[in-house]
Amino acid sequence: MTSSTCILWFNEVGLQHLAEVGGKNASLGEMYQQLAEQGVAVPYGFATTAQAFRDYLTANGLHQPISDALAELAAGRQPLAASGHVIRELIRSGDFSAKQREQIADAYLQLCEQLQTPDTPVAVRSSATAEDLPQASFAGQQESFLNVRGTDALLEACRECYASLYTDRAIAYREEQGFAHDQVALSIGVQQMVESAAAGVMFTLDTESGFPDIVLISAAWGLGETVVKGSVNPDRYMAYKPFLERPELNPVIESTVGSKLCKMRYAQPEDEGVGEHGRAEATVTVPTSANEQRGRVLEDSAVLQLARWAQVIERHYQRPMDIEWARNSAGQLFIVQARPETIESQKDRSVLVSYQLTEQGKVLLEGSSVGSAIACGPVCVVADPDDVEHFPEGAILVTERTDPDWVPVMRKAAGIVTNSGGTTSHAAIVSRELKKPAIVGCGNATELLHDGMDITISGADGATGKVYEGSLEFECKSISLADLPATTTALMINAALPDGALQWWQLPVAGIGLTRIEFIISSQIRVHPMALIHPDKVTDPEIARQIADLHHGFEQPTDYFVDSLARSVAKIAASQYPRPVIVRMSDFKSNEYRGLLGGEYFELNEENPMLGFRGASRYYHPLYREGFQLECRAIRRAREDMGFDNIIVMIPFCRTPGEADKVLDAMAEAGLRRGSAGLKVYVMCEIPSNVILADRFAQRFDGFSIGSNDLTQLVLGIDRDSAVLKSLFDARDEAVKRMIEQVIRVAHEQGCKVGICGQAPSDHPEFAEFLVHCGIDSISLNPDSVARASVHVAAAEAANR
Incomplete structure (x- = not known):
C-alpha cells in the first residue's frame, strides 16, 4: 500500500493490519488468505483504511467540534443522546475528497468486473480499530448496510458508517472499556453480498456455560441481520467438536426449531417505497410462510459443514470465536465475519x-x-x-x-x-x-x-x-474448584435435563451417575410414545392436533420421539465425554404417563402407581413394549450413530431375575445388546429382591446403582410421599444400611460395581462414612452438593484408613 492509497483488498490484509483496517476487516483478510485451502469460503472485497477516516475528519474540520461535543458530555452539560446526535450530524455533513471518491469508486468497479456483475450488491460494514479484540467485543456498536448498489449509494453508506463510530452505544461502550475516543478510527469493509436464503451466527463454545467442546449455531431465513439484531427467534443447533473429524458420525446434539416469524431480504423494485438504486440500504423485512416458520433452516449436513469451518477458524486464531455465516439460494455456505468471543472465554x-x-x-x-x-x-x-x-x-x-x-x-x-x-x-x-x-x-x-x-x-x-x-x-x-479435596471414591453428578448438564462441565467429577429419561420425555418431547405409534387411538381432535404439530417435519411420527431423545441424551453424554454417563430408561408411574399428550388413551388407572405398572415390567409388556423399543432406538443412535459410547444403560425397578431376562431380550431386539459395541447395562437396586438375589442379578447386569428412596420405602414399608410418617423415613435406618452393605459385598464378589444416587451422603457426614466403609465405588449427587459432599467423603476415607 502506498501512502496515497486508501484502499486495501482482502488478499492484501491480515491480522497484522488491525491498526490500518480494524478488527473486522483484518479478520476477513486473514481468513480469505489463510483458510481458503481448508475449504472456508469468504466473499471477496476491499477495505478503506483507518487513515482515510482520519483524513476525512481533517479535510472537513471535524476534530475540534467532535472534541468539544465530547467535552460537553464529560462535563455533564449535555446528555449522551444529544452529544451523539451532534457528532453524527457533523460527520454526515462532511464529504469525501476527490481522491477518496475516485479510489473508492474505482475499487467498487474493479469488484464488479471481477464478479462480472454491473452494480454488484455489496455489504458495507464498519470495522473499528478497537473492535473485535480478544478483550472487548464492541459487538453491534457500529452500523452495517446491506444490498448497497452503485457508487453513489456506496459513498452514502460509507459516510453513514463513519457517523456510526459515534452512536450513543459506541460512545458509552468506549468510555466503559477505557478507550480514548480520538484513538479509535474506522475502516469500512466492502464485501460481495451473499444473496442469503439463510444466515446466522455461530460460536465455538456454549455461550451460557462456556462449555468448549461444541459449536453453537443460530439460523434464520433471509439475511442474517434478523439474527444479529434479535428480531427473530432463530433455529438453534449444536455440534460436538471432538467428533467432527469422524465422517462416520453425526454429532449434531441439538436441533431446535425457532419461530422465525419474519425475514429480511433484498428489496425488489415492486416493493412499496423502494427505488432501484441510490439508497444506502435496500432491504425489506417480510413475514415468513408457515412452512418456513415450522421447518428447519439447516439440515444436519450443513450444520456439520459450518461446525467444521468454525473449528478450522478457532484453531487458526487459537481462541474461541464468534462467527457470522450466510447461505445462498444455491445452498453454498460462506463466512462473512469472525471475531474473538470475549465473555465466556475470559471468565475465571x-x-x-x-x-x-x-x-x-x-x-x-x-x-x-x-x-x-x-x-x-x-x-x-x-x-x-x-x-x-x-x-x-x-x-x-x-x-x-x-x-x-x-x-x-x-x-x-x-x-x-x-x-x-x-x-x-x-x-x-x-x-x-x-x-x-x-x-x-x-x-x-x-x-x-x-x-x-x-x-x-x-x-x-x-x-x-x-x-x-x-x-x-x-x-x-461460588465453588472454588481448587479447594475440592481429592477422593478415592468416585464422585459423580445427577443430570436431569440436557442444558443443565452443560453448566457443570467444570466440576472435577467422574461422570454422571444418573440421567432420568422421563425428565426429557416430560419437558421436551411431551407426548406419550404410544400415541406416536398408534395415532389412530387418539380420538380428541385438539390433542391429535397438538401431537401433529410436535412431529411436523419428520417422516414418521415416531422419528420425532427417537430424534429428540437421542439428541438430548447425546448432549448430556457430551458434557462428560469420555467419562461414563448412566442413563436410566423411563420410570414414569402410570399416572405420570397419563399426563403426557395422548397418555390417557394408553395408561391404566391404578390404585397404587408407586408399586404398580412401572419400570422394567413395562418394557416387555404388550401395553408398552413398542414404546420401549423407541427408547432403545434413541439410545442406540446416541451411542453408535452420534458416537457417545460412554452411555451406560440402567434398568429401574426390576423385580426378578426372570424379568431382567425379558428386558435384556427386548433391548436386544431393538439393537441394544449387552456387551455389543461396549454396551454396559446396570440395574437400579431399589427393591429388597435386588439385594436378596444380588448374585443372580449380577449375572445379568454390569453394575448396581442404589436408589435409596425406593429402597428405604420398601424395606421400612413407608410411603415415601407420606407426610404423617415422614419422621420414620430415613435411609440411615439400620435395616436399610444392612441392605446396602449386603449388596455392595455381594456385587463386589461377583465383579460388579456399585454406586448410589441420593442426597443422604451430602446431608449426613456419617452416612458418607458408612458408604466409604462399605467400599462403595461411586456416589452420585446433585451438582450443587459436590463441594460439600467431597469434604465429607474425603474425611470418611481418611478415618477409614
Whole structure:
C-alpha cells in the first residue's frame, strides 16, 4: 500500500493490519488468505483504511467540534443522546475528497468486473480499530448496510458508517472499556453480498456455560441481520467438536426449531417505497410462510459443514470465536465475519458460580436464557431506548427486542425480558458483558407483563429461561474448584435435563451417575410414545392436533420421539465425554404417563402407581413394549450413530431375575445388546429382591446403582410421599444400611460395581462414612452438593484408613 492509497483488498490484509483496517476487516483478510485451502469460503472485497477516516475528519474540520461535543458530555452539560446526535450530524455533513471518491469508486468497479456483475450488491460494514479484540467485543456498536448498489449509494453508506463510530452505544461502550475516543478510527469493509436464503451466527463454545467442546449455531431465513439484531427467534443447533473429524458420525446434539416469524431480504423494485438504486440500504423485512416458520433452516449436513469451518477458524486464531455465516439460494455456505468471543472465554474457570431458586412460583413466560443467573425486580415496559432517563434503576426491562441501541437502558436494569431475539444476537452478547441476565424470545412479554408488577427471571436451568410471578428467594453459590479435596471414591453428578448438564462441565467429577429419561420425555418431547405409534387411538381432535404439530417435519411420527431423545441424551453424554454417563430408561408411574399428550388413551388407572405398572415390567409388556423399543432406538443412535459410547444403560425397578431376562431380550431386539459395541447395562437396586438375589442379578447386569428412596420405602414399608410418617423415613435406618452393605459385598464378589444416587451422603457426614466403609465405588449427587459432599467423603476415607 502506498501512502496515497486508501484502499486495501482482502488478499492484501491480515491480522497484522488491525491498526490500518480494524478488527473486522483484518479478520476477513486473514481468513480469505489463510483458510481458503481448508475449504472456508469468504466473499471477496476491499477495505478503506483507518487513515482515510482520519483524513476525512481533517479535510472537513471535524476534530475540534467532535472534541468539544465530547467535552460537553464529560462535563455533564449535555446528555449522551444529544452529544451523539451532534457528532453524527457533523460527520454526515462532511464529504469525501476527490481522491477518496475516485479510489473508492474505482475499487467498487474493479469488484464488479471481477464478479462480472454491473452494480454488484455489496455489504458495507464498519470495522473499528478497537473492535473485535480478544478483550472487548464492541459487538453491534457500529452500523452495517446491506444490498448497497452503485457508487453513489456506496459513498452514502460509507459516510453513514463513519457517523456510526459515534452512536450513543459506541460512545458509552468506549468510555466503559477505557478507550480514548480520538484513538479509535474506522475502516469500512466492502464485501460481495451473499444473496442469503439463510444466515446466522455461530460460536465455538456454549455461550451460557462456556462449555468448549461444541459449536453453537443460530439460523434464520433471509439475511442474517434478523439474527444479529434479535428480531427473530432463530433455529438453534449444536455440534460436538471432538467428533467432527469422524465422517462416520453425526454429532449434531441439538436441533431446535425457532419461530422465525419474519425475514429480511433484498428489496425488489415492486416493493412499496423502494427505488432501484441510490439508497444506502435496500432491504425489506417480510413475514415468513408457515412452512418456513415450522421447518428447519439447516439440515444436519450443513450444520456439520459450518461446525467444521468454525473449528478450522478457532484453531487458526487459537481462541474461541464468534462467527457470522450466510447461505445462498444455491445452498453454498460462506463466512462473512469472525471475531474473538470475549465473555465466556475470559471468565475465571477456577471458580464455579451457580444460582438456584429456593422457593417455587408461578411461571408466567418461557424463553431463551442469556446468562445463567437470577434477578428480581419491578417490570418496566419500554418501547423506545430514548426513554433511558425515565427508566428506574434496578427494574426489569421488558421490550420487543434487545438491541445494541438499548445499552444505556440495559445498564440500569436488573434484568431483561423480550418478545423476540436469540442467544447469539449482538444484544445478547452485550447483556452478558454487562452481566445482566435476560430471557429473550418470550413471544408476548410486553402484553402479559405490566409496569410495576414484581417478577423473577431465571436462567439457572440451562437454555430455557423462565419468568416467575413475584420476587422469589434464590441463592448464589461460588465453588472454588481448587479447594475440592481429592477422593478415592468416585464422585459423580445427577443430570436431569440436557442444558443443565452443560453448566457443570467444570466440576472435577467422574461422570454422571444418573440421567432420568422421563425428565426429557416430560419437558421436551411431551407426548406419550404410544400415541406416536398408534395415532389412530387418539380420538380428541385438539390433542391429535397438538401431537401433529410436535412431529411436523419428520417422516414418521415416531422419528420425532427417537430424534429428540437421542439428541438430548447425546448432549448430556457430551458434557462428560469420555467419562461414563448412566442413563436410566423411563420410570414414569402410570399416572405420570397419563399426563403426557395422548397418555390417557394408553395408561391404566391404578390404585397404587408407586408399586404398580412401572419400570422394567413395562418394557416387555404388550401395553408398552413398542414404546420401549423407541427408547432403545434413541439410545442406540446416541451411542453408535452420534458416537457417545460412554452411555451406560440402567434398568429401574426390576423385580426378578426372570424379568431382567425379558428386558435384556427386548433391548436386544431393538439393537441394544449387552456387551455389543461396549454396551454396559446396570440395574437400579431399589427393591429388597435386588439385594436378596444380588448374585443372580449380577449375572445379568454390569453394575448396581442404589436408589435409596425406593429402597428405604420398601424395606421400612413407608410411603415415601407420606407426610404423617415422614419422621420414620430415613435411609440411615439400620435395616436399610444392612441392605446396602449386603449388596455392595455381594456385587463386589461377583465383579460388579456399585454406586448410589441420593442426597443422604451430602446431608449426613456419617452416612458418607458408612458408604466409604462399605467400599462403595461411586456416589452420585446433585451438582450443587459436590463441594460439600467431597469434604465429607474425603474425611470418611481418611478415618477409614
